[in-house]
Amino acid sequence: MFESLSNAFSNAAKSLGEKELNEKDVDGVLADLELSLLESDVAGQVVDEIKSDLKSRLVGSKVDRHEVERFVRDSLVSSVSSLFDAAGGVDMLGRIDEKKGQGLPFLILFVGINGTGKTTTLAKVAHMLQQAKYSVVVAASDTFRAGAIEQLREHTKRLGLKLVAQNYNSDPAAVARDAVLYARSHKTDCVLIDTAGRMQTSKNLMEQIGKITKVVNPDMKIFVGDSLAGNDTVSQAREFHEHTKFDASILTKSDADARGGAALSIVKVTSTPVIYVGVGQEYADLRPFDKAEFLETVFGPHPQDPGITEPSHTQQDDPGITEPSTNQDDPGITEPSTNQDDPGITDSTGDPFEGVADADIAAYSEMHDTPPPENDDKAALMAQNIRKWIKDGRPEKEKPKKQRGKFGLFRK
Secondary structure (H helix, E strand, O other), X not given: OOHHHHHHHHHHHHHOOOEEOOHHHHHHHHHHHHHHHHHOXXXXXXXXXXXXXXXXXXXXXXXXXXXXXXXXXXXXXXXXXXXXXXXXXXXXXXXXXXXXXXXXXXXXXXXXXXXXXXXXXXXXXXXXXXXXXXXXXXXXXXXXXXXXXXXXXXXXHHHOOEEEOOOOOOOHHHHHHHHHHHHHHOOOOEEEEEEOOOXXXXXXHHHHHHHHHHHHOOOEEEEEEEHHHOHHHHHHHHHHHHHHOOOEEEEEOHHHOOOOHXXXXXXXXXXXXXXXXXXXXXXXXXXXXXXXXXXXXXXXXXXXXXXXXXXXXXXXXXXXXXXXXXXXXXXXXXXXXXXXXXXXXXXXXXXXXXXXXXXHHHHHHHHOOOOOOOOHHHHXXXXXXXXXXXXXXXXXXXXXXXXXXXXXXXXX
């Protein structure tokens, strides 16, 4: 994500020395930034705000050329972070507890268009509430789409939940009301209300949501959007919020979203938070949206905190090498016995593998896909590498890391 943004910052850094950044310097960077954000499904309104905020942070700042990249990256992170902060948060479980303390059920209305995973998301939320020890009843207020009631019935059957439903073409508001009455009479904690998936331009169906809202007065309205739909999802969220004033969003298919612009845009254009993201097909595949995790996924860890844990015991002369363990209780490390000055190397002028266990040779060769040595020189080099590997504690081979560009941003 943001590869062109990374390149833009890199080019700017090369041309800037120790001086105050002027407007001309910054405008060149912002032009490339705008294109990169738009390609990442960030709405135009959001792009304009980020550019304006960045410009105010950068113009007139005096930065050493060695600090330019980090300074611009940190400014961008702060700008994006402030958009999420402005939307606030929603403590759904806390609000449920508050209503429960009053002896009343907490009502959640789910809205969104067809094909976004709205009904499945409702089932995931129901499962999450069950795990938190709340009782749940589900209202099948989608009486419009063929198969909608059967789909919801299958979910509630798997989860062991009560489903309140009527026939197709019944009044959706009446179904929601019946579910609320059931919850009150059975002391149920939560009512989850499904609605017909509808295009944001469908006036009649949008009016149905308004009627449901008037009849049952839900405590929370949640918009469900598809992360992969990009700017279409942002447009849907804008229209739904205009008609329903929903309180928060849940984004589906976030595990497959390589761009991330939808979350940022929805938060800005609706001034409401994203509270959960769908990351798979199972009921448990619903995670709370975490701003810090989102920022680190997009921009990478802060340069001063690369996320690497320092070894606990190191040689003073070479801090990059971990001291071998001398604990005889540790069965994972065999302590050589021939050379006290360097326990990883034995005195030998013959076989280069003398003193090295066959099991270690086999393990190292398999881990590093090393072929048998073709001559004495390669055998000696291989033996040296194996001894160093043993000395370092037989570490596992590191998996290749995803490449990042400047400022830690992921490359496509």
